[in-house]
Amino acid sequence: QVQLQESGPGLVKPSETLSLTCTVSGGSISSYYWSWIRQPPGKGLEYIGYISYSGSTNYNPSLERRLTISIDTSKNQFSLKLRSVTAADTAVYYCASGVVPDHWGQGTLVSVSS
């Protein structure tokens, strides 16, 4: 059974870059697709984007100009970078397997505040 674990800073300053990593265990990252989702406090979930094992990506247009999702098959990890963050980017961030999320991580709260 694939398991996913998000990691990264829990606090990011406004205008800086939010960086998160998802570590995949129980399966190889090299043969599937991987996605990111977020949920601001008190709000619904938002689909951020996905990456393939070969590195091709598809981003939510609302985040595209600030977003980079990358993959490191040697470490069985994929990552998210969101630039120029504001308080509106405060959310629980989830990583998941599949373009259509299948297995999910537990999520990590990232707060944007000075």
Next chain:
Amino acid sequence: ETTLTQSPAFMSATPGDKVNISCKASQDIDDDMNWYQQKPGEAAISIIQGATTLVPGIPPRFSGSGYGTDFTLTINNIESEDAAYYFCLQHDTFPYSFGQGTKVEIK
């Protein structure tokens, strides 16, 4: 972009009740609807795929129905362990989108 309207936002049920959660899409999404369950502190799990297909390992008291724009997650004979947050996802048009979620409490 496809908007999903999920209702109710909260419901309280008694063990043995039948519970229905609705998800309405702003446009036709065929059967490209999944349902998920998330318990506090745990990872979300997939329970229904393709609107009606029960994910292996999920109890048969869970079922999904609907096509096009109207979808329903049904929990028959609800049990205390079913207390959780439930949400729908449409994967017909990108960016995929989620319903606002339903918190189910068991009395």
